[in-house]
Amino acid sequence: MQRYDWGSYDALPRLTGRAPGDQPEAELWFGAHEAAPSGVPAPDGDTDLAVLYEANPEALVGADAVRLFNGRFPLLLKVLAPTKSLSIQCHPSREQALDAPPGTYVDNWPKPEAFVAITPFEAFAGMRDYDEIVTLLPGLDVPELSAIVEWSSGQDEPAVALLEALLTLDLQVRNSLVRSVLGAISDRDDDPAFAAVRRVAQDFPGDIGLVVLLTMTYLTAAPGDYVFVPAGCLHAYQKGIAVEVMANSDNVIRAGLTSKAINIPELLRIVRPRSEPVRRREPVGRVRDYGSDTDYFHLYAVGSGSEPTPIPGAGPRIVLSLLDSSTISSGGTSLELASGDGAFLAPGEEVTVEGTGTLFVAATG
Template sequence: MTTPSRVIGKLRPQIKVSAWGSRTVLAELTGRPSPAEQPEAELWMGAHEAAPSGIADTTLDRLIARDPVAALGPRVAAHFGGRFPFLLKILAPQTMLSIQVHPDAEQAVDAAPGTYIDQWPKPESLVAVTQFEIFAGLRSYDDIHRLVESLGVPALSAKVAEVAGGPEPVTNLLVNVLRAPSDEQHVLVRAVIAACGQKLRGPDAAAYDAVLRAAEQFPGDIGAVVLLLMVHRVLEPGDYIFVPAGVLHAYVRGTCVELLANSDNIVRAGLTPKPLNVDELLRIVNTNREMVPERPTPGRVHSFPVDVPHFQLHVVEPGEDAIQLPGVDRPRIALSLHGSVVIRCGDTDLELAPGESCFLGADECAATVSGRGTLYLATSGLANS
């Protein structure tokens, strides 16, 4: 008989309430009464100190602290100092989130005291559950020049021309926009919004429309201009995108499953009433990384590529025949959506209803899954073997 899992149990996720969330999406996905009393923006499944998930009679962070090697496996426990390496979420934005960027490991440690909540990097990835609208990464200088000339805002064209031919033109353009005096920013925002309203046809119409919606939500905010410098996309269900530390991004609307390093470090660049930290943003931003969505691979199990040791995302499509889960020797969190599944690990059977999740500690248990739900499986990117 297969050795039973050392650590396996259902999680009690944490719901994050925010004005940009939905009163229906998370409630319906998790089988709770809808509409909810407050707009629910995020469902957290993990061990971050700010909102650890419950498990049995404790919380996941405390359970791991009792025996990190049993929960994480020896190599993962050693590499991450006994700390759980990733955080799984469902995001349900109905209105736009702030424009954000996150630090890498070295930047988080080297930042001025008080800049960040923790000392971890925050690379992210997501897979769209519905159509999911985002801005991710910055356009090339040539594409920015094309778009701005088409838009026909002289003040913005002047800023684009000012950095032409110099080193890092996109970075310097971002500096010029974000560090412009407030009265100049207000004039620029008004001119850009007026021009976008006249350009709702053609190849950039969807981006202009998103900028107009952002400006309605945050009147006068310079973030509307920053969005024009970014790549606009609408991901289809099943599309996956990896957002490394340093990449500017803004999530607009839709529903996605997000997997990220176990951190809540954020630097904002606009579209928020919260403070901006322009100096820190410009210290850590990467203006050259291209964001390329990936479609699911053929077959029932889709294992998306990983560039970091903290996490890897897998999606298992529905099926009545049991199929082995990836990540046999890694810590895992499994989330079922759109139907129930049964996870079998040794002599333990665990049924997950739609919206339920569980934690599986690292061991030699070849866990399997079957059922009508879609399983989103988060593992560490680092194996113990």
């Protein structure tokens, strides 16, 4: 469990059948990332998935996955429960992570990611088309913002130039600009982003990220909807509950709306303004294949049902039961998973699931 200040006090406890505690709970991790590997109960003493993987990688994930992922455990599955905006952030590609100065990233792996909404899930993801930005921002009638947009439009990469101009403003100029922009949208609802930005401003007053959000695309994913966020895609998740799958990385570069360290030069190096999220509606059927937009992972879900159904995917898989219990079985062995319980399936295991819960399945791509 990751207890960040943007998390919810009751969403994850309610989802996993626990009483709320005195700290917010933001992310529940399932995997073998070195920062927070999942615990594994064992008769001779509890251990964790990272220890088991290090002891015998091929036995755990198979020789193919060890080769394809250069010896790194391939997947990380999470449940997210934000109640206020996450930072404006971007994740690197594999090449960008390797090319970065030492100490820039916590690991040398890319972090493409995707989520499926459990409740309505709000996010800013991807940048608006620059022509739309040129229409929207000057239309706020804030002269200093219009001047920045006009200057940026003459640069080789206008969207990146605009981000750089906003993020590197002198503090006094920045504060004045944010006040003027918030005043300009205070009674406007002709763009769905305006209300969201006003809400974020309550938690981050004066942050230049409030203006940056207006250059981004605001979306709401309905329960069951899938959103893929590729490397280089600027984003800031807002609120709701979602299941998230990603390559096994915790690499984040932040540029605003956070008390954590920001790295504007690195964000400007890795951001890709035309890197856009991929959205898909919930597939029909008990076994739901959300498709794969990357070689790193493939996400499925299996809905409730009393008949044993084969768990989809091949190779190593992490499965997670939510919304009620699920029973997974292989041969003569069964394991009951309450809502919030996860299990790891080694490659080659033929496993079925039945029960009243929804089983999310993270497989390699």
